[in-house]
Amino acid sequence: MEILGRERRRRWADAEKLEILAAVGLNGETLARVARRYDVSRSQIYNWRRQFKKRGLLPTPVGPTFLPFDIGAPMLNAAPALEERMVSPAMVELCLTQGRRLRFDSGIEGATLTRLIRSVEAA
Incomplete structure (x- = not known):
């Protein structure tokens, strides 16, 4: 300095x-x-x-990225879930901001999921 x-x-x-x-x-x-x-x-x-x-000089984190979430939080402006729709036990639904939802297989790679979440949040 x-x-x-x-x-x-x-x-x-x-x-x-x-x-x-x-x-x-x-x-x-x-x-x-x-x-x-x-x-x-x-x-x-x-x-x-x-x-x-x-x-492009900022190093990217090597490990997984953890995102905060609240299981019991009420969804504002979100469409109600369809009760009769069957979801595979291997499917995961992630509720994002502004009522957006991502549904993906539980076997998805962490890096792929992180890129997907960032893309959806940036849109």
């Missing part, structure tokens, strides 16, 4: 930015705690993440 001029503006090297980005989520670290530890704003970390993602 380099401090320049009277305003003491910091210049971060790409390696330092990537180190800070990698610290988020590591061992349960939140973005706010990482921002405080490195004395940067949360918005700055979001900006760096967006910039690295746009340049």
Whole structure:
């Protein structure tokens, strides 16, 4: 890190930015705690993440991606389920935001399911 001029503006090297980005989520670290530890704003970390993602330099997570869900949450604006429709025991139905639903075989690969969920959520 380099401090320049009277305003003491910091210049971060790409390696330092990537180190800070990698610290988020590591061992349960939140973005706010990482921002405080490195004395940067949360918005700055979001900006760096967006910039690295746009340049294709943000490393993709190696392990599975877990998405939050609530089993007992009421579905707002969702069509009622058809009681008479038979669903195979190997089929899984995932309710996403805005009432969207995905039905897929329980044997689907994790990477394929992650790409599918991201595509549907981005649409």
